[in-house]
Amino acid sequence: MDASMFVSRFDGPSKLLVRSLLCGSSGAHRALSVFHRQQRANPDMSLSTFMEILCQDDITCPRTEAQPLAVKPLVCLFPALFKQNLLSFIYLVHAILPRPPVLHLLKCLSQDSPTNPWITALVRQLERNLIAHNEEPLYTPMCSQRLQELSQRLVGFGETGGWSKCLSSQTFGLSELATQRKRKGSFVTLDSDGEETGQQSKRIKMDVSGSECLEAVEQRATEETAGRLGSDAPAETPAEELQTAAESPCDVLPEHIKVSVLQIKELLESQTEWDQSSMEVFKVLNDCDPGQVEVLCCMLRLADLPEQTLPKLCSSILAPSPDFSYSTAATLIKSLLLQKVLSLSEPASRCLVTAVTSLCSRYPRPMCHALMGPVLEEKSIGNPQAELLNRLIESCLDSHYRLLVLQMTFKIVWSEAVLSIIHSLLDSKPDLSQELFTQFTEQLISQGPQFTKSMKFAKMMLTVLSKYNSHVTAAHKHSLHGCLMLNETILKKSLQAALKRITHS
Numbered sequence: 001m002d003a004s005m006f007v008s009r010f011d012g013p014s015k016l017l018v019r020s021l022l023c024g025s026s027g028a029h030r031a032l033s034v035f036h037r038q039q040r041a042n043p044d045m046s047l048s049t050f051m052e053i054l055c056q057d058d059i060t061c062p063r064t065e066a067q068p069l070a071v072k073p074l075v076c077l078f079p080a081l082f083k084q085n086l087l088s089f090i091y092l093v094h095a096i097l098p099r100p101p102v103l104h105l106l107k108c109l110s111q112d113s114p115t116n117p118w119i120t121a122l123v124r125q126l127e128r129n130l131i132a133h134n135e136e137p138l139y140t141p142m143c144s145q146r147l148q149e150l151s152q153r154l155v156g157f158g159e160t161g162g163w164s165k166c167l168s169s170q171t172f173g174l175s176e177l178a179t180q181r182k183r184k185g186s187f188v189t190l191d192s193d194g195e196e197t198g199q200q201s202k203r204i205k206m207d208v209s210g211s212e213c214l215e216a217v218e219q220r221a222t223e224e225t226a227g228r229l230g231s232d233a234p235a236e237t238p239a240e241e242l243q244t245a246a247e248s249p250c251d252v253l254p255e256h257i258k259v260s261v262l263q264i265k266e267l268l269e270s271q272t273e274w275d276q277s278s279m280e281v282f283k284v285l286n287d288c289d290p291g292q293v294e295v296l297c298c299m300l301r302l303a304d305l306p307e308q309t310l311p312k313l314c315s316s317i318l319a320p321s322p323d324f325s326y327s328t329a330a331t332l333i334k335s336l337l338l339q340k341v342l343s344l345s346e347p348a349s350r351c352l353v354t355a356v357t358s359l360c361s362r363y364p365r366p367m368c369h370a371l372m373g374p375v376l377e378e379k380s381i382g383n384p385q386a387e388l389l390n391r392l393i394e395s396c397l398d399s400h401y402r403l404l405v406l407q408m409t410f411k412i413v414w415s416e417a418v419l420s421i422i423h424s425l426l427d428s429k430p431d432l433s434q435e436l437f438t439q440f441t442e443q444l445i446s447q448g449p450q451f452t453k454s455m456k457f458a459k460m461m462l463t464v465l466s467k468y469n470s471h472v473t474a475a476h477k478h479s480l481h482g483c484l485m486l487n488e489t490i491l492k493k494s495l496q497a498a499l500k501r502i503t504h505s
Helices: 003-009 012-021 024-041 048-055 080-096 099-110 117-130 141-154 162-168 174-182 195-209 212-232 238-247 255-269 276-287 290-300 307-318 326-342 350-362 364-377 383-395 399-411 416-427 434-451 455-467 474-485 492-501
Strands: 057-060 070-073
Touching (some): 003 012, 012 024, 012 255, 024 255, 255 290, 276 307, 307 326, 326 383, 350 383, 383 399, 399 416, 399 434, 416 455, 434 455
Antiparallel strands (some): 057 070
């Protein structure tokens, strides 16, 4: 059963704790960070409600038709890793928790079946701390039996043979034993149903890959997990641990940023209005370097957000003070908006226009480089993209940034959509220098032959000759005359007349 379907049963703060506890082997540590932040925001916060919901009875669906329906506490329906993280988290904070709810939760976990050795050990460890004179051993009867069998098999092996001789006579070869020593025993699991199976599957996976890189990742992940929660914290199986280390992009983020990612996810998924305190979480972006911002945007999947969420999100992004750095703003704009703009097949929605214009007004330079530049470079852009960029040019960009966008058009092959953008730039009368105008006329002459029948090109030329006639030199006039001779539109005579009227003193 998917654990995510249970998350909706919890209130806002408890949801963040549940999501943290579902986050792999570091779940307990993440939950602790979330809990500390929640305590700072609300010193009266209690975990009693959180534990009460976990102890509520729920009907379990049978795995097979032959099995009957059963009623179990909700906590028993979560995966084993969640329960391990939950118990490790409670162990870290049990000193400040009321004893009855904790004992009730432990009693519910004791009803779980099939039993898990880690969970059993953690439950008993907590009971030892909470109940006086509780001397029940932490290990299970099955574990005790296996230890006795192992001790009996070791009898008679001298000091020189010892473990190596014992293990090599059973299921492990000498080469496998050397591999185990090299990896410091990281293959040991405590699953009562499959210690040897877990080791064998791990060995097979590593033998097939034969990669030193994978071994390094495995060792690092093992050391991090061992050091993070201490001896009381259960680890994932080696295969799960290696997969988490290799696939989780959030490993590069500091803990407080990981917590903020969870909070932002919760906001993005909620249907309620965001208050001022909710917007405060976006201040974490000021703590991120460019690489961390990129990872954060990837984890939040900003490119996939529905457009109706954009205005609210952009308002929150614009709220923090001081302003974001150029690189942070550029990464956000690219992650959030670029794909949406490139995929437009009809005029942009009101929500998208609002988001783009609000960010452009605050961060014009990052908008030019992260959105407008890539859109111009895309060969397949059409009228929807051109209309949106024209709106930004007219309402958000001052002369300096309009010149920047115009210079971007010198490096690309023009299309009909690009012509409308250039025309909009020229209509806004940016402060063109003589050098920049010369570069522009060179583009007109080199790219003009493909637009001999284009009315957009002809209208743009008419704007150049009427609004920028003071920039036209004798050399320009000669070059432009040759360009106009190729024109085949109904504006040809008007263009030639406008060029003829330009005189030089």
